Structure formats: structure tokens, C-alpha cells
Amino acid sequence: MSSPKTLRIGIVCPYGWDAPGGVQAHIRDLAEYLITQGHSVSVLTPAADEDSLPSYVVSAGKPIAIPYNGAVARVLFGPIAFARVRQWIFQGNFDLLHLHEPAIPSLSLLACWAAEGPMVGTFHAASKKQRATFAIGPILEPVIEKLSARIAVSEEARLTLTAHLDTDAIVIPNGIYGKRFTAGTAQDKWSGKTLGFIGRFEEPRKGLSILLEALPLVTGFIPDIRVLVAGPGDGEEFIEKVDPQLRNRVTFLGRLSEEEKIDFLSSVSLYVAPNTGGESFGIILAEAMASGACVVASDIPAFTAMLGEGKFGSIFPSGDSAALARMIINLLRDDERRAFLAAAGQNNAKRFDWDTVAKEIFSVYEMAMVGRDGVHLASETRSWSRLLNREGETG
Amino acid sequence: MKSALLVVLFVFLFLWYLNFSATRLDRLHHRVETSWANLDGLLQRRAAIALELARSELADPASSLLLTDAAYQAREAPIAMRSQAESGLSSALRHLRVDMEAVAKPAERSLLTELSELTGKIQVAIALHVDSVNSTRVVRQKLIFKIFRLAGRAPLPVTYEFEDDVL
Structure with a gap:
């Protein structure tokens, strides 16, 4: 990659790291590719077995198996997970966050809620219209629109996103070595x-x-x-x-x-x-x-x-x-x-080679970071005093 | 007593929601600004490359004139006319690029590679900008944002016309 500057990149994985799956494999390959390019990468993920994780992976706790979208998803949410997400963002001092599947009730959504700054979201799933996503659409919308850039892994995934959340995405395929x-x-x-x-x-x-x-x-x-x-x-x-x-x-x-x-x-x-x-x-x-x-x-x-x-x-x-x-x-x-x-x-x-795919992803990173100075915790989650101050200006 | 408490709670929730909405809109405006800054920077770089190509030995006098004119128009256009002017530059470059690639020397070839890399980035940047402008416009249509004038005096973002501008 042309940019000599190395970045601190935080990637959030919504599903249990130990369970086999396309999203996890994609994140693992992407993280390892970025590390070989000299960037420092931290992956936050649910993990059942916290001892056998690679050095760049941080566990946010054990995943919960819930039925979602016709299959059993191993995800993680709740107040303790939210606290860990905030702590990870605060300590990580990241230049950029890359959130995978932020529309699924798991860590990525929590991270998107908690953080402010350059954020890129990747949408993997393709499915028919779901009533559940429609129902929570109005709640999800303000969160998802915080993303500076959206990536869909296929045309199918892009159409799913457009149908559910009324927003567009850039198509960048999954990578293989x-x-x-x-x-x-x-x-x-x-x-x-x-x-x-x-x-x-x-x-x-x-x-x-x-x-x-x-x-x-x-x-x-x-x-x-x-x-x-x-x-x-x-x-x-x-x-x-x-x-x-x-x-x-x-x-x-x-x-x-x-x-x-x-x-x-x-x-x-x-x-x-x-x-x-x-x-x-x-x-x-x-x-x-x-x-x-x-x-x-x-x-x-x-x-x-x-x-x-x-x-x-x-x-x-x-x-x-x-x-x-x-x-x-x-x-x-x-x-x-x-x-x-x-x-x-x-x-x-x-x-689909990582050399091509990662370059495309990285160029989206660069665009998301224009004129921004890194990721920090969002104002909503910071303090009440700030809220009262802002009311005076806007209301 | 109980109803008074409820009213207080309701007012409080409502104020929170107003604050939340204002922050949300503020963030969206910020997103539009950054995506525009990014796109603008890339387009400026493209215009600079076009001028360099126009001055190189590659360009015959006619194409040189065409390129120079298109590049200056793109640079000087006011924001509302910008997408039209940039489309003009795109089509001027598109016409010349094939011919140029056939006769390019190494130094000029690197210029052309830079141009084609830039083109890919510009397409992504346009998609990002169009998306951020659209979501901002949609949100500003909502009633609560209009009634409480949460947008303040911020101008409504201008849509960038050529979503499918391909080189």
C-alpha cells in the first residue's frame, strides 16, 4: 500500500471467534493482512475460549447463542459487554474503527453507538425483507448513519442494506489468499x-x-x-x-x-x-x-x-x-x-485476492479519515452536563 | 403529585430526545463536510493531472486546448455547477485516454496510472458523498427537525449529480 503512515485500527467482530463462519474468517484474514502491512490492529470479539486467541484479538466475553434470522447466532450484548466495548475504544486510541455487521444485535452495534469519529461498517448478510429489522429500523437508523462509509461484500448484501435501512454502500468483495x-x-x-x-x-x-x-x-x-x-x-x-x-x-x-x-x-x-x-x-x-x-x-x-x-x-x-x-x-x-x-x-x-481487496478497503479507510482526528467516545455516552449545555444552544 | 412527576419525566425525556436529534443532525452535517472535503481534494488533484497532461508532449494542440479548458472550468465552477463541470472534464479525459495510452512514454505512463487510480477513488468518494447528502436531506425532512429548527442556519447540502460518472 502506498501510504507510509501506519494506523491504529480497531476491528469489531459480532460473532463468537471460535465458531466457524465467513465473517470471522474474513476478519482474521483482513487483520493479519493489515498487520503484515505494518498497521497495528486490535480485534474485539466474543470468544468462548479466551486462552487460545491470537495476540491481536481481545475478548469481550462469552457469546450468547440466540436464534436470529432463522439460524443460531453467537452474539454478545448487555451492560457488561457495553462497558467492555467502551473501555476498549477508550484505551485503544484508534485512528479508525471497522465494524462488521453493525445491524446485528451484537458488539459492532454497541461499538457504533459508543464511538464517534472515523468508522467504516461492512455488511455481510443477504436476506429477504425481515419484519424485525423494519420494526427497529427507526432505532437503528441514527446509529448506522454514524458510519462514515459502508461496505457491502456483494451486490446481494448491498440490496439487502438498501431495502432495510435506506442507505447505500460500496461493494468490495471478500478476500482470499x-x-x-x-x-x-x-x-x-x-x-x-x-x-x-x-x-x-x-x-x-x-x-x-x-x-x-x-x-x-x-x-x-x-x-x-x-x-x-x-x-x-x-x-x-x-x-x-x-x-x-x-x-x-x-x-x-x-x-x-x-x-x-x-x-x-x-x-x-x-x-x-x-x-x-x-x-x-x-x-x-x-x-x-x-x-x-x-x-x-x-x-x-x-x-x-x-x-x-x-x-x-x-x-x-x-x-x-x-x-x-x-x-x-x-x-x-x-x-x-x-x-x-x-x-x-x-x-x-x-x-478476490487480498492484495486487491485490502487495497480497496484501505482506500475507503483513508477517505473515512479525511479531516478527522481519531476515534473517541460519543458525547451521548459521556455526561449529562454537556447535554444541558447543548440544549441552551439548539433548543 | 403523581401526574406532575409524569409531566416532569415526559419533559425531561423530550428534552433528551431533542438533544439527541440535534447531535445526530450535527454529526450528519459533519459527515457531509468531510465527504465533500475528500471528494473536492480528489477532484482538484484530477484537474491538476489533466493540466499536466495537457502540457505534456502527449497532447496535440487540440486536445491540449480541450483539456486545459475543461480543467479550468472544473476548478473554477461554483459548488452548484461543480458536478456538471467535472462531468465535462471526465468526458474530455475519457476521449483522450485511450489514444494517450497507446503512445505514452514511461514518465507520462506514470501520470496515466495515477489518473486511473484516482478515478477509482473518485468513484468511491462520490458514492460516499451522495450517500451522506441523501441521509442528511432525508433527516432534515422530518417534522421534529423542522418544527424546532434543529438545523439552525446550516444550508441544505447540495446533491452531487453524477452518481454514475464513469471514466
């Missing part, structure tokens, strides 16, 4: 006529059942096809839905480590993402493209945007297993087309 993914080595056990799938396959929206429904048709044309499913979950239960004769075609690998995942993506013939919805960004597609896998994905908005309407991977109508089967057969028979899509995808994935 592209070099790590291009460095993957193909493993024999995963190569050949293989279809790869990564994700928590027990969730219906990940769409594994659609891929398995397509399997009988595919085996008719390509007998030596294999489906490799990676991700946490109970495979035994899932396999019972599959035709007994085809069960040996499906292998459940369990959860893969980061290195295994990279090798896995470099090995498979096709990476299949049959998700039926609920994806805001689809970082896994960026990772698959970066490792040089040819991608087949459903036509949900996040994926079509990611694959450039089909320029960087094949797209089938979401939920249509027959169309998926046809597409798999055609691609497995056409080596040239597959290699072409894989190369186009790998080239496209450079857009």
Missing part, C-alpha cells in the same frame, strides 16, 4: 472423474440432495464417476437417501484442514455448488476458481455474479437436478471446455 490456492497439488485419491462438494451438507440450502439426485443420470453415461463430499456432518444419515447401488460412488471425507481443502480443490474434475439460496457471497467459489477447479453452480444471484453470468464457470437452474446432470456429463466429456472455464475462473479469482 490467492497464492495459497494456486499452490495446491493434485492428489491421486481425489482426481479422476470426481465431483467435489464442500460445506455443511446437512443444511438443505447447501443443496447436496440435488447433486445426489443427479447422480443416477450421470452414472448412466459416465460409470466411473465419484462424488467427494467434504464438510462437517453425519454422512451415514445422508447416504440412506441414495440408491444402494450408487452408495459406493459417494465418499464423505469429513472436515478438511485448510491445506487439504486446497489440494482437494486442485484435484477434483468439477467443483459443484448446488446451493438453493441464502448465500451472500460464496467465498468457496472464489477459492475453487483460484485453485484452478472448473466450477458448476446453481443460478442464485450471488453465484451468477461470482461466475460472471457463466463466463468463469457453468450455471444451472437452481434445484433442477436433471439440468445439473446434463451439465456434468457435457463438461466431463469436453476436456477443452473444462480447461477453458478453469483457466478463465482462475484469472477471475485474482479479483
Whole structure:
């Protein structure tokens, strides 16, 4: 980055640090990237296990599991958490705060309420209109408008934000460490006529059942096809839905480590993402493209945007297993087309490299900081005397 | 006695709300000022680069004249006319850039790279400014802000027209 000045940056993570999730991974990568650039970074987050945190992470307490937006969210709020947030802001002496998901009832919202100064907010979630957010919109609005700049991780997330809170955002995608993914080595056990799938396959929206429904048709044309499913979950239960004769075609690998995942993506013939919805960004597609896998994905908005309407991977109508089967057969028979899509995808994935993404984020930081002198506690949370003084001037 | 207490409480809450709203509006005005200062700075830098390009060997007399004129108009325009003038400069630069890139020498090439980096930043800055102006205008429409004249004598922020000005 061009600016020689190093900054003190405070990042707030709304979800439990130990729980796996896209937001946490994004914050971890961003924080580590900024640290390698010479900035000093502190991440405030809920954490269940406070002993095994990286040195740049500060725990605000144990997360509370609450049902939110159709899933269980591990968040943190309440008077004690609020006091910790204020203390962290006061002691951190930050030049800038970067708040993730400030519209969710967790630490980021508290930090946005408590602080004043240059603040950047990143919105990750994409969802349909929610009545709850509408109801608290008027309360949220004055808080959210304190942000000097808003970032959305995808067009989907931006539209969600515009619909709920009547404000706009700049789209900057999530980042991946592209070099790590291009460095993957193909493993024999995963190569050949293989279809790869990564994700928590027990969730219906990940769409594994659609891929398995397509399997009988595919085996008719390509007998030596294999489906490799990676991700946490109970495979035994899932396999019972599959035709007994085809069960040996499906292998459940369990959860893969980061290195295994990279090798896995470099090995498979096709990476299949049959998700039926609920994806805001689809970082896994960026990772698959970066490792040089040819991608087949459903036509949900996040994926079509990611694959450039089909320029960087094949797209089938979401939920249509027959169309998926046809597409798999055609691609497995056409080596040239597959290699072409894989190369186009790998080239496209450079857009998501941290070198590019962090530069864009940093330029937003710079703009948010113009003419401001750092983050301090907001006046509302400071004292009553100030309130009475101001009344005289304005009322 | 009880009702008197309630009235006091209500008045107190109302005063708190007024103070809260005034702070909120003050903060929004501040945001508009900073986002404008940021955008203005970037646009000034762009005009300076345009002038430098106009004086370089790259530009033929006609494009040099066009650029110089557009850059000066952009610099001297009053705030309400600013977005129009800047659009003029954008389109002048857009016309010349492709040709210039084909014949640029290293020194001039760095100027062109700086220009294209600046263009990306300007787009972000415009988005930020438009957003802050819009939220301020929306808030100032609200009844409580009008009745109690919480905006004081601060002028209503001017919208910047070319949201989709692409180079």
C-alpha cells in the first residue's frame, strides 16, 4: 500500500471467534493482512475460549447463542459487554474503527453507538425483507448513519442494506489468499472423474440432495464417476437417501484442514455448488476458481455474479437436478471446455485476492479519515452536563 | 403529585430526545463536510493531472486546448455547477485516454496510472458523498427537525449529480 503512515485500527467482530463462519474468517484474514502491512490492529470479539486467541484479538466475553434470522447466532450484548466495548475504544486510541455487521444485535452495534469519529461498517448478510429489522429500523437508523462509509461484500448484501435501512454502500468483495490456492497439488485419491462438494451438507440450502439426485443420470453415461463430499456432518444419515447401488460412488471425507481443502480443490474434475439460496457471497467459489477447479453452480444471484453470468464457470437452474446432470456429463466429456472455464475462473479469482481487496478497503479507510482526528467516545455516552449545555444552544 | 412527576419525566425525556436529534443532525452535517472535503481534494488533484497532461508532449494542440479548458472550468465552477463541470472534464479525459495510452512514454505512463487510480477513488468518494447528502436531506425532512429548527442556519447540502460518472 502506498501510504507510509501506519494506523491504529480497531476491528469489531459480532460473532463468537471460535465458531466457524465467513465473517470471522474474513476478519482474521483482513487483520493479519493489515498487520503484515505494518498497521497495528486490535480485534474485539466474543470468544468462548479466551486462552487460545491470537495476540491481536481481545475478548469481550462469552457469546450468547440466540436464534436470529432463522439460524443460531453467537452474539454478545448487555451492560457488561457495553462497558467492555467502551473501555476498549477508550484505551485503544484508534485512528479508525471497522465494524462488521453493525445491524446485528451484537458488539459492532454497541461499538457504533459508543464511538464517534472515523468508522467504516461492512455488511455481510443477504436476506429477504425481515419484519424485525423494519420494526427497529427507526432505532437503528441514527446509529448506522454514524458510519462514515459502508461496505457491502456483494451486490446481494448491498440490496439487502438498501431495502432495510435506506442507505447505500460500496461493494468490495471478500478476500482470499490467492497464492495459497494456486499452490495446491493434485492428489491421486481425489482426481479422476470426481465431483467435489464442500460445506455443511446437512443444511438443505447447501443443496447436496440435488447433486445426489443427479447422480443416477450421470452414472448412466459416465460409470466411473465419484462424488467427494467434504464438510462437517453425519454422512451415514445422508447416504440412506441414495440408491444402494450408487452408495459406493459417494465418499464423505469429513472436515478438511485448510491445506487439504486446497489440494482437494486442485484435484477434483468439477467443483459443484448446488446451493438453493441464502448465500451472500460464496467465498468457496472464489477459492475453487483460484485453485484452478472448473466450477458448476446453481443460478442464485450471488453465484451468477461470482461466475460472471457463466463466463468463469457453468450455471444451472437452481434445484433442477436433471439440468445439473446434463451439465456434468457435457463438461466431463469436453476436456477443452473444462480447461477453458478453469483457466478463465482462475484469472477471475485474482479479483478476490487480498492484495486487491485490502487495497480497496484501505482506500475507503483513508477517505473515512479525511479531516478527522481519531476515534473517541460519543458525547451521548459521556455526561449529562454537556447535554444541558447543548440544549441552551439548539433548543 | 403523581401526574406532575409524569409531566416532569415526559419533559425531561423530550428534552433528551431533542438533544439527541440535534447531535445526530450535527454529526450528519459533519459527515457531509468531510465527504465533500475528500471528494473536492480528489477532484482538484484530477484537474491538476489533466493540466499536466495537457502540457505534456502527449497532447496535440487540440486536445491540449480541450483539456486545459475543461480543467479550468472544473476548478473554477461554483459548488452548484461543480458536478456538471467535472462531468465535462471526465468526458474530455475519457476521449483522450485511450489514444494517450497507446503512445505514452514511461514518465507520462506514470501520470496515466495515477489518473486511473484516482478515478477509482473518485468513484468511491462520490458514492460516499451522495450517500451522506441523501441521509442528511432525508433527516432534515422530518417534522421534529423542522418544527424546532434543529438545523439552525446550516444550508441544505447540495446533491452531487453524477452518481454514475464513469471514466
